[in-house]
Amino acid sequence: MTTFSGGRHLPCARHLFDIPDAVAYFNTASLAPTLRTGLSAGEASLRNRAQPWKITSEDWFTAAERRRELFADVIGARADDIALISATSYGIATAAQNLTASPGQRVLVLADEYPSGIYTWWRFTERTGASMLTVQRRPGQSWTEAVLDVLDETVAVVSVPQVHWTDGSLLDLDAIAQAARAAGAALVIDASQSAGAMPLDMNTLRPDFLVTVGYKWLLGPFGLGYLYIAPAHHNGPPLEENWIVRQGAQDFARLVDYRQDYQPGARRFDMGQRTAFELTPMAIAALEQITTWTVPSIAATLSTTTGRIAAAAQERGLIVPDPSGPHIVGINVPSGTRQQLLATLADADIHVGARGAALRISPHLHTTEQDINRLVAALDSAVSRA
Numbered sequence: 001m002t003t004f005s006g007g008r009h010l011p012c013a014r015h016l017f018d019i020p021d022a023v024a025y026f027n028t029a030s031l032a033p034t035l036r037t038g039l040s041a042g043e044a045s046l047r048n049r050a051q052p053w054k055i056t057s058e059d060w061f062t063a064a065e066r067r068r069e070l071f072a073d074v075i076g077a078r079a080d081d082i083a084l085i086s087a088t089s090y091g092i093a094t095a096a097q098n099l100t101a102s103p104g105q106r107v108l109v110l111a112d113e114y115p116s117g118i119y120t121w122w123r124f125t126e127r128t129g130a131s132m133l134t135v136q137r138r139p140g141q142s143w144t145e146a147v148l149d150v151l152d153e154t155v156a157v158v159s160v161p162q163v164h165w166t167d168g169s170l171l172d173l174d175a176i177a178q179a180a181r182a183a184g185a186a187l188v189i190d191a192s193q194s195a196g197a198m199p200l201d202m203n204t205l206r207p208d209f210l211v212t213v214g215y216k217w218l219l220g221p222f223g224l225g226y227l228y229i230a231p232a233h234h235n236g237p238p239l240e241e242n243w244i245v246r247q248g249a250q251d252f253a254r255l256v257d258y259r260q261d262y263q264p265g266a267r268r269f270d271m272g273q274r275t276a277f278e279l280t281p282m283a284i285a286a287l288e289q290i291t292t293w294t295v296p297s298i299a300a301t302l303s304t305t306t307g308r309i310a311a312a313a314q315e316r317g318l319i320v321p322d323p324s325g326p327h328i329v330g331i332n333v334p335s336g337t338r339q340q341l342l343a344t345l346a347d348a349d350i351h352v353g354a355r356g357a358a359l360r361i362s363p364h365l366h367t368t369e370q371d372i373n374r375l376v377a378a379l380d381s382a383v384s385r386a
Contacts, residue, residue, distance in 0.1 A: 016037070017036065018034070018039065022349050025366065025371075026363050027353045027360075030216070031216070032216050032218075033364075033366065034282070035286055037285040038282040038286050042279070049278050058250075061249075063277075064276075067283050070288065070291060071287060074196060074200075074290060074291070075228060077203075081230070083229055083267065084224070084226065084274040085211070086223055087116070088225065089120065091227040092116060092188065095211070098209075101157060103129030105131075106131050107130055107156065108147065108155050108185070109133070109160070110143060110160060112164070112166055112356055114192070121159060130156055144170075147171070148179055158187050158188065159188040160173075160188075160189060161192070162191055162193070162200070163193050164321075165192070165193050166355040166360065167328070167355065168321065168327070168329055168362075173189065174205065177206060189207045189211070190210075191210050193325075195218060196298070197326070198326065199296050207228070208233060212225060218283075223279060231265075240271070240272055242272040244272075244274065245262055245263050246259045299327065302365075305363045318333060318379065327364075328362045331358060331359040332358055333359050335357075338354070341381070348374065350371075350378060
């Protein structure tokens with residue numbers, strides 16, 4: 001496991017989540033539990049939405065901008081570089097629309113990567129005549145080593161995550177970003193499994209695009225995601241055209257005075273209905289809490305939790321990836337016992353994810369000592385049956 005020591009160790013925050021004591025939830029990588037402050041914000045926003053005469057024209061813009069600013073701070077970017085989107089697929093489709101390749105060039109992706117990106121790059125290669133380069137790891141090889149081994153001047157686009165979604169295997173984005181620039185390749189990062197739980201700094205990485213959903217490690221609601229777009233691409237074509245991203249959109253009386261010019265920065269890439277009256281306050285509450293905790297401290301705290309779980313698994317002869325992120329640990333459970341173990345865990349209200357060959361464990365600050373002990377006891381039962 002990779003140890004993150006850049007932040008302070010945070011106390012257990014179970015009281016900030018609506019998780020009963022009998023539930024051990026280790027599946028944040030699939031769907032994060034909503035914070036109590038998020039629930040309160042959502043309830044208040046629904047009540048407000050029920051009385052639309054109280055919503056002002058300014059309200060169509062202010063909360064969305066607050067959300068944009070908060071996320072920008074999380075990843076070390078400027079608010080002007082952030083587009084408000086709906087999903088990973090939307091963000092990667094936007095990236096693909098603003099990049100190009102030539103026949104004979106390649107799009108580099110990881111084996112067993114999340115499908116939304118793969119499908120988009122398939123379509124991209126059909127349009128451009130480029131081909132896919134799917135990186136496989138040799139035994140004992142890290143994902144970073146595997147990527148750097150094949151990243152050359154024939155690669156037009158490098159599309160990688162910070163950690164592999166199936167088991168949390170870590171990629172050295174600094175090294176990959178440097179190699180991509182040297183090869184003249186565009187860099188697209190899917191941070192859906194790391195933004196909010198691992199430090200990211202756009203000033204250092206300088207990717208072309210970075211996309212993330214909001215409902216995993218950003219602890220927000222479903223349907224609100226984020227897209228970082230490097231300034232070099234700010235004048236590119238958006239995936240859709242909508243009224244609110246145009247200059248002068250705040251003046252509702254003049255919306256039929258159609259404008260060619262857009263709001264500044266990456267705002268032209270915002271999705272339609274970005275205002276999301278019912279959901280935006282929930283996303284803001286979550287981002288404000290992450291800002292209070294700080295991402296380095298979240299990473300440092302979670303690395304202690306996952307480190308303990310990984311050590312317990314290894315002591316029982318189970319394999320975990322190395323290096324891996326601070327917040328996800330993948331445990332390779334013997335295939336003959338995997339389904340029985342998953343059923344046993346579910347019956348005991350211990351919730352994990354099964355992705356590929358790995359039992360994916362993804363805690364958060366709600367995880368308690370009791371949760372960890374119950375999970376380790378379940379691993380004991382799996383080993384005894386193997």
